[in-house]
Amino acid sequence: MTQAPYPAARFRRLRRTPAMRALVRETTLTVDDLIWPVFVRDGTNERDAVPSMPGVERLSIDLLVETAREAADLGIPAICLFPYTDPSLKTEQCEEAWNPDNLSNRATRAIRDAGLDISIMTDVALDPYNANGHDGIVRDGIILNDESVDALVKMALAQADAGADILGPSDMMDGRVAAMRAALESNGHKDVAIMSYTAKYASAFYGPFRDAVGASGALKGDKKTYQMDFGNRDEAMRLVERDLMEGADMIMVKPGMPYLDICAAVKSTFGVPTFAYQVSGEYAMLMGAAERGWLDGDRVMVESLSAFKRAGCDGILTYFAPRVARLLQE
């Protein structure tokens, strides 16, 4: 970089007016960058608030379809479905996960049938269906990798059959992307995309989400034997390479804000479609402070989401999606 000394170089020249700043802005947040995670529940015309996530609701399928329509009208390119499963459907073998008529698959079909111009992403992990609350099958206190992968493949195929455009394996079992990709190829779903939760850290920022999907009570222990240690960065790079070699189309880093270094490294090292998940705890933290008047909610929303673009992300999963989409329209 070539740089004249002061006063030949005065950086403030290009910061003087809004127009001048817009002209030289290096990265921009747009509605095209957004994926909106939504929570689905049973019933008709039902909505309930998630207390630890102000402004977020679990919606029954009929209301979810209307919400998806609003999202499509706002230009949001994708929504990501998370089911709140009735506790009576949770078992140790997680059979409900690959039931073609489970809540998530019914919701996918309903949105598909509404003919909306929006992509549907689904979550591939066993935790909503697991009596133990874990993302994999548990035996004698151990989360079994290969047995879990077999279950995840069945789940992925059921989601693809229902009409999902993007599968998001969030389980962190080894070998799941390859197994899912092979199964999709040989079952008539060669165009279904995989956005792998590649660098998913064992994080305390998932707390409000576990409330939202009703998994907090069920979870026995923690997820540290499959989600990543938050001290690790080289491991994330190795996982990205592995998932790409196994057939992932897109890579995700999660959580988001505390892991921007990982986002930047993934993008600059691999140059592949890179996404971050601004998770429930990040949303709760910003919303909680904004509600108390300690932060300006709109401004921290835009600033925090813009940081992902600056770090090199192609998009962000965020509970702020509809709110920021509306703000960007103004």
Ligand SMILES: NCc1[nH]cc(CCC(=O)O)c1CC(=O)O
């Ligand atoms: N498969 C579980 C899953 N999928 C998405 C999230 C977290 C999302 C959020 O916190 O917003 C989690 C929680 C977990 O791993 O315990």
